Amino acid sequence: MAAAPGAARSRFVVVGGGIAGVTCAEKLAMEFPSEDIFLMTASPVLKAVTNFRQVSKTLEEFDVEEQPSSLLEKRYPNIKVIQSGVKQLRSDEHKIFTEDGKEYMYEKLCLCAGAKPKLIFEGNPYVLGIRDTDSAQAFQKNLAQAERIVVVGNGGIALELVYEIQGCEVIWAIKDKAIGNTFFDAGAAEFLIPKLSAEKREAPIQCKRTKYTMEGSEEKERPIAASDKLGSALGPDWHEGLSLKGTKEFSHKVHIEILCEVKKIYLQQEFLQLQQTSLAFPKEEKNVESDEVLWPVYVELTNGKIYGCNFIVSATGVVPNVTPFLAGNNFALGEDGGLKVDKHMHTSLPDIYAAGDICTASWEPSPVWHQMRLWTQARQMGWYAAKCMAADTLGESIDLDFSFELFAHVTKFFNYKVVVLGKYNAQGLGLDHELMLRCTKGQEYVKVVMQSGRMMGAVLIGDTDLEETFENLILNQMDLSAYGEDLLNPDIDIEDYFD
Numbered sequence: 001m002a003a004a005p006g007a008a009r010s011r012f013v014v015v016g017g018g019i020a021g022v023t024c025a026e027k028l029a030m031e032f033p034s035e036d037i038f039l040m041t042a043s044p045v046l047k048a049v050t051n052f053r054q055v056s057k058t059l060e061e062f063d064v065e066e067q068p069s070s071l072l073e074k075r076y077p078n079i080k081v082i083q084s085g086v087k088q089l090r091s092d093e094h095k096i097f098t099e100d101g102k103e104y105m106y107e108k109l110c111l112c113a114g115a116k117p118k119l120i121f122e123g124n125p126y127v128l129g130i131r132d133t134d135s136a137q138a139f140q141k142n143l144a145q146a147e148r149i150v151v152v153g154n155g156g157i158a159l160e161l162v163y164e165i166q167g168c169e170v171i172w173a174i175k176d177k178a179i180g181n182t183f184f185d186a187g188a189a190e191f192l193i194p195k196l197s198a199e200k201r202e203a204p205i206q207c208k209r210t211k212y213t214m215e216g217s218e219e220k221e222r223p224i225a226a227s228d229k230l231g232s233a234l235g236p237d238w239h240e241g242l243s244l245k246g247t248k249e250f251s252h253k254v255h256i257e258i259l260c261e262v263k264k265i266y267l268q269q270e271f272l273q274l275q276q277t278s279l280a281f282p283k284e285e286k287n288v289e290s291d292e293v294l295w296p297v298y299v300e301l302t303n304g305k306i307y308g309c310n311f312i313v314s315a316t317g318v319v320p321n322v323t324p325f326l327a328g329n330n331f332a333l334g335e336d337g338g339l340k341v342d343k344h345m346h347t348s349l350p351d352i353y354a355a356g357d358i359c360t361a362s363w364e365p366s367p368v369w370h371q372m373r374l375w376t377q378a379r380q381m382g383w384y385a386a387k388c389m390a391a392d393t394l395g396e397s398i399d400l401d402f403s404f405e406l407f408a409h410v411t412k413f414f415n416y417k418v419v420v421l422g423k424y425n426a427q428g429l430g431l432d433h434e435l436m437l438r439c440t441k442g443q444e445y446v447k448v449v450m451q452s453g454r455m456m457g458a459v460l461i462g463d464t465d466l467e468e469t470f471e472n473l474i475l476n477q478m479d480l481s482a483y484g485e486d487l488l489n490p491d492i493d494i495e496d497y498f499d
């Protein structure tokens with residue numbers, strides 16, 4: 001195509017300086033060393049993956065570093081970083097327009113603009129979200145002067161926050177029955193809960209493993225019934241450099257309100273006019289006397305309770321950053337608002353690919369993979385999108401990358417190593433599955449999800465050393481019926497078993 005006068009052009013343009021965009025640009029730079037790759041980003045710093053370690057076939061660990069763009073350009077001299085937000089895309093003309101009034105032409109474009117927090121009561125100044133360095137610092141500043149906050153949401157961010165916050169009362173309002181619904185079931189939640197009260201923190205106990213099989217048993221700690229219910233983002237351990245401390249001297253003080261949402265938020269003045277009564281922080285779950293302190297803001301929950309607090313954290317998921325790209329372009333969007341991509345990371349429009357939090361994987365997935373907006377998937381998608389762009393350019397064919405065979409995520413919650421594999425919460429399996437559990441209080445929690453004798457998923461909390469074996473068992477879909485409960489028998493070296 002002919003370049004418009006004044007429009008810079010490049011064969012490959014990538015939008016987004018997060019993990020997906022940077023990884024995509026790096027891979028393109030390697031594949032096409034003599035081509036200039038334009039990387040456009042709204043944020044002044046880029047996110048680079050460092051210390052990458054392939055822990056097993058599908059599990060990976062790495063650090064995420066904020067770096068100035070000059071460092072990336074030094075490592076890859078054919079990458080040109082353009083620091084300006086994209087405000088418009090004209091897909092029919094293969095052009096993008098940036099905030100600083102410039103226009104660029106591309107042959108192939110990859111959109112990696114990430115996502116932003118999906119806030120409840122958006123626009124209310126007392127409601128904070130956490131996404132990037134700025135929002136994390138704003139949160140820290142507010143927390144330093146707070147005595148009580150309300151945390152809403154039950155996913156990754158809420159789990160990290162309630163554990164890390166010290167010296168501040170936390171009312172944690174969740175829609176579900178148990179904590180951490182995006183990663184755990186109620187059994188795992190029960191295992192983790194003691195960690196939330198510092199006073200009750202237990203010394204490590206002897207490894208006495210309690211074994212459970214199947215749901216529906218009447219034992220006290222029975223397996224939990226299967227349920228059919230279903231700027232750049234920060235990097236790992238983002239909270240470690242931040243002092244997440246309120247004004248008080250105690251450690252954790254978390255009160256959980258389950259099965260509720262926020263109904264209304266009142267400013268102090270509105271609240272006083274209504275002459276409502278707010279609840280004090282509950283003591284041992286009994287104290288519901290009214291609060292005599294006046295708070296800047298009050299939260300009314302759908303269970304009728306009202307708590308005063310300094311501010312509210314909305315850790316209620318994300319929405320893909322698609323807005324600047326939609327006007328005049330007929331992208332197919334997923335239910336979650338992301339740009340639909342096929343198994344070659346192609347959006348519904350010609351020559352436009354997408355990767356990371358902005359996209360919605362719309363191919364028929366492997367039975368044990370699903371999309372979650374995580375940095376591991378952002379890296380894998382960015383890398384694979386670049387390979388697909390290269391293959392299309394060179395007229396080659398390409399198979400779906402192996403990383404999409406099995407969902408695998410390693411992280412840390414409540415100071416435990418947490419590994420989740422496959423359909424770890426029996427997602428999409430309906431009632432047609434069984435659970436096997438092994439649990440040692442304070443030490444480890446192992447859950448496997450079985451269907452027709454095959455392992456479909458697992459949650460491993462603590463240093464279980466089982467991830468590689470279970471990863472293999474899920475990948476090879478071996479019929480394990482004959483092993484029964486021995487699968488989780490701590491006295492049997494399971495790895496030897498399957499060698």
Ligand SMILES: Cc1cc2nc3c(=O)[nH]c(=O)nc-3n(C[C@H](O)[C@H](O)[C@H](O)COP(=O)(O)OP(=O)(O)OC[C@H]3O[C@@H](n4cnc5c(N)ncnc54)[C@H](O)[C@@H]3O)c2cc1C
Pocket residue numbers: 015016017018019020021040041042043047084085086087112113114115130131132156157231232233234235236237238321324355356357358373374375376377378411
């Ligand atoms: C607090 C927090 C903790 C997290 N913890 C974990 C964790 O422990 N493990 C895990 O796997 N994942 C975690 N995540 C999720 C993970 O960070 C994201 O899934 C991942 O970083 C997404 O990468 P991305 O490149 O797709 O998007 P982003 O990192 O959001 O990057 C998007 C980029 O696009 C740029 N951009 C946006 N709009 C435009 C535009 N119009 N023009 C130009 N540039 C634009 C932005 O400036 C940014 O550089 C966490 C997220 C948060 C917020």
Ligand SMILES: NC(=O)c1ccc[n+]([C@@H]2O[C@H](COP(=O)([O-])OP(=O)(O)OC[C@H]3O[C@@H](n4cnc5c(N)ncnc54)[C@H](O)[C@@H]3O)[C@@H](O)[C@H]2O)c1
Pocket residue numbers: 120152153154155156157158160174175181182260261262314315316317318372373374411412
């Ligand atoms: N260690 C980790 O792996 C980790 C840590 C932090 C964040 N993350 C990722 O970062 C992203 C953002 O994290 P997040 O915790 O905001 O999102 P999330 O998707 O993990 O969790 C959102 C939570 O908010 C709840 N929710 C949604 N709407 C609600 C509403 N109106 N009222 C009350 N609750 C509501 C959901 O039920 C869910 O529990 C996610 O993609 C997450 O996977 C991962």
